[in-house]
Amino acid sequence: MIKHISRRGLFAAAISIAAATTPAFAQEWPSGPLHVYVGFPAGSSPDTIARLIADPLSEALGQPVVIENKPGAGGVIGVQQMLAQKDDGHSFGVTINGPLTTAQRLIPDLGYDPATDIAPVALIATTPLVLAVSSENPAEDAASFIEAAKASPGDISYGSVGQGSGAHLTAELFASEAGVELFHIPFQSYAEVTTSILGGEIDSGFMAPSAALPHVEAGKMKMLGITSAEPFPQVPDVPVLAGQAGLPDDFRAELWDAFIAPAGTDPEIVERLNSEIVKILGDAEIQDKLLAIGWKAEPSTPEEFAARIEEDTALWGAVIDKTEAQE
Secondary structure, eight states, X not given: OOOOOOOHHHHHHHHHHHHHHOOOOGGGOOOSOEEEEESSOTTSHHHHHHHHHHHHHHHHHTSOEEEEEOOOGXXXXXXXXXXXXOSSSOEEEEEESHHHHTHHHHSTTOSOOHHHHEEEEEXXXXXXOEEEEETTSSOOSHHHHHHHHHHSXXXXXXXXXXXXXXXXXXXXXXXXXXXXXXXXXXXXXXXXXXXXXXXXXXXXXXXXXXXXXXXXXXXSEEEEEXXXXXXXXXXXXXXXXXXXXXXXXXXXXXXXXXXXXXTTOOHHHHHHHHHHHXXXXXXXXXXXXXXXXXXXXXXXXXXXXXXXXXXXXXXXXXXXXXXXXXX
């Protein structure tokens, strides 16, 4: 079984250091535009989410919020660019979980330590993955899929966009917790994974509900389960995997999108940003727009966000340890 290893002390120390050492910007802040670095191209989900909150955040703060797209390395370039800016309390980032939870293990010479160089501001939204198979696949639910995998160890395949990707690590977590062995086939794109599932070239894959839904509605694909702790509003009839067929009740594997700042940002600025982002995410129109692109609004305090980073870093670090040991 995958074990959780706490790094909470590191994050608590980082937040305490930030509180003790930063200059007081908050009284006159913001004194100019905010630059928000996004490590993905325009039109991507992280970019769309950043732009959804940029306008209302700009209105609340009385300054422009400028989105700076710096794509590359699974979002890592955006975080690096944020950290490279002058520490004036006006440079921030919107990122998915990878750059803060797995990048340090997967990318040599990352150039930053998420536990000490990042100030968590707020979670924005989460999205789970679904276990997808072709409509021709005999499995009708997660239990029958797991039963088939146990009967033929290593024969049932799944696709992802490569070693260390969210879909790859999720599948390995699922396999470990279910006590099965699956065969990983990497592809260059999610489109290739989907095409290969539909064509019967591979057996399964973990993907975003929004990616699977059109094929399910066309009768070409089935969603056997979802990795969120609760049913997901976009596909409410897909059962959660947690608690099924021997999977633990706390099984969860989600992607998340969040607002971050460089460590050393004045705590009052972090709190102000958090307060405004939480208000924005409480708006029903914003929630609907997020759900339309497959994300659920998930506001948090900075402390709750820091705890989520620690939890997911431990979770995925243990998965990486296991997969490296198998290589």
